[in-house]
Every structure is written in C-alpha cells, then in structure tokens.
Amino acid sequence: MSNDVYTLADLRQWHAQPPTWAEGEKPILAVFGDPVAHSLSPQMMNPALKAIGVAGRYVRLHILEDEFSEAVRLLPKLGFVGTNVTIPHKFNALQNVDEVDSLAQRLGAVNTVVVQEDQLLGFNSDGPGFLRSLTEAFHVDAKDLRILILGSGGGAGRAVAIQCALVKCERLVLVNRTAAKAQVVADEVRPLFQDDHLAGPMERLEAVAWEDDALAHQLDHTDLIINATSAGMKLTDPDLLSNGLIQPHHLIYDMVYKPARTKFIASAEAAGARATNGLSMLLHQGVISFETWFNRPAPIDVMREALQKAAAEAS
Numbered sequence: 001m002s003n004d005v006y007t008l009a010d011l012r013q014w015h016a017q018p019p020t021w022a023e024g025e026k027p028i029l030a031v032f033g034d035p036v037a038h039s040l041s042p043q044m045m046n047p048a049l050k051a052i053g054v055a056g057r058y059v060r061l062h063i064l065e066d067e068f069s070e071a072v073r074l075l076p077k078l079g080f081v082g083t084n085v086t087i088p089h090k091f092n093a094l095q096n097v098d099e100v101d102s103l104a105q106r107l108g109a110v111n112t113v114v115v116q117e118d119q120l121l122g123f124n125s126d127g128p129g130f131l132r133s134l135t136e137a138f139h140v141d142a143k144d145l146r147i148l149i150l151g152s153g154g155g156a157g158r159a160v161a162i163q164c165a166l167v168k169c170e171r172l173v174l175v176n177r178t179a180a181k182a183q184v185v186a187d188e189v190r191p192l193f194q195d196d197h198l199a200g201p202m203e204r205l206e207a208v209a210w211e212d213d214a215l216a217h218q219l220d221h222t223d224l225i226i227n228a229t230s231a232g233m234k235l236t237d238p239d240l241l242s243n244g245l246i247q248p249h250h251l252i253y254d255m256v257y258k259p260a261r262t263k264f265i266a267s268a269e270a271a272g273a274r275a276t277n278g279l280s281m282l283l284h285q286g287v288i289s290f291e292t293w294f295n296r297p298a299p300i301d302v303m304r305e306a307l308q309k310a311a312a313e314a315s
C-alpha cells in the first residue's frame, strides 16, 4: 500500500489487514478524486493538523466514479473525521450523503463531507472560498462588482456564477465556449435576480457569445473578469481574450494556479490591469473545510505557507 495514495481496495481491507501506521499517522481525513495524485491538499492540511495538535493524517484516495458510493460509506467505520471531494465526484457526493447543507444544495455540488457518528453530512466550501480569496486579493466585495465569467458552463464556473448571484453582484455576464451551457446557468440563476432592478442601460444578467464584438461591449461594463475555464494551464494555450479587450480598470481572477503567472495573468498585467491566480481559492476552501470538520478556527498562516511551498515545488 502506497504511503501517499490509497484506493477502494485499500479501504476494503483497512480492518481485515490493518496497515501499520506510526503513532499519530493514521489517516483521518482525505481527498477523493480521479486523478488525485496532483492534489496539493495533503501538503496544506497535514501541517494544519499538527498545528492544532490533532493526531492523524490527511491522505489522497484515488477513487473511480463508480466506486464513490461504496468508498464514502466506509469512512465512518474506518474512523475518518471527513473528506474533501474533487473532480469528478462533487455531484455524486451530493447524492451519496445523508444530509446536504443549503448552500451545497444550491450550488449542486458537495466538496466537503463531515462524518458524524454513522452519518455523512455534505457541505460546499468552493463558493465561499472563492469570495474570501477575491476579497483578499483585491479588497473588494463581489456584491459591488459587475462580473463576467469565462467558462461559466463548467463545474467551477457554474458554482462561482451561482455564488456571485447569491450575493447579488451588480451584474453577471456568463460566457462559455459551448454557449448553450452558459444559457442553462443563466436560466438557473435568473430567479435570484428577479426582484432587483439595476438602474442603467445594461441587463443585470446576460449569457453572451464568446465573440470579440459581444465581449468588447460587455467588457466596457465589467469590473471583474474570472477565468473558470481549464484553458491556460499550458503556456502554449491560445489567448483567452483578443488583444485590446482587457482594460486597465479590470480586475482579473484566473482560477488556474499552475503556472503561478498564467498566460491570462501576463496579458492582464501587460494591459495595465490587476490580476491574481486561484491559489488562494484553494487555500480558503481548505480553511473553510477544516473549520467545518473541527468547528474551530483553522491555522490559516500555517496552511498558507505550506500551500505556497507545495505550489512552488510542484511548478
């Protein structure tokens, strides 16, 4: 059994052939994913456990989609406190816990599971983690901003779109390569804006085509541009926005954090705009998950330093 990544087969034999762990090293928290080997969460969470004096370890669980339900149901018997859930399990997790908190229900995804006796409780720290990291990066509040999301039809883009709508941001413009998916999300969030009227020439909520003319018009009335696409992880990826579309007054939030200075961030800075990557979203969602498991403040400085070190080593 690898020290680092466990599988469903390992969980099944946890009791039959208990692995031997050094004192205080027994896994009590995990991240479920496929793939999961690249996850930086253990490097962030293990120093946090140590800092608050909790014996146990946070490990990676490489769980395939059709194994999720069995694997997550084993956690209470195996002494786990909870788990994080990442791609592709966030929707599956919603269906496989006993109780779902109202925000996770609204976002349609669970990324944090708490084990309470033999029950599994589902939460979502991605949306609130995004809001905290936005405020930390730019000293702004999403509710005061006109926001345009590139990739709003993907899992992360949809969650951030709903979260921004829940705080009633000033404007929300949804853009996606496959336009129909942005329209679906627009239809989903429209009721959240129903009773509010924006005094001004632009619609409060729009789904627009990923075309230069349409974007140029929208970007004149945008404060924050979020990249929630999976493009931009490679420096050879095409530019997300054509030259001249980013303006100096824009705030740019790239959810990608590897490389730390993405191509989108480089273009934004060249245009005189302020930009940040998504590493602090990973930090803040982790902090909120930690607080959900232990019902106490997380050692955020320890987590931030550990995460920054892990990200630097991984890039």
Ligand code: NAP
Pocket: 087, 150, 151, 152, 153, 154, 155, 156, 157, 176, 177, 178, 179, 181, 228, 229, 230, 231, 255, 256, 257, 278, 279, 281, 282, 283, 285
């Ligand atoms: P996903 O569900 O697979 O969605 C991918 C999105 O990217 C879709 O909207 C897709 O458009 C779009 N896309 C892919 N390639 C594109 C291209 N070449 N041009 C334009 N659009 C493209 O993935 P996800 O889970 O939402 O994750 C999206 C990104 O967010 C990833 O980079 C992920 O690492 C990042 N993320 C970061 C954090 C954080 O903590 N910082 C958290 C979650 C996710 P179509 O619909 O047209 O396919």
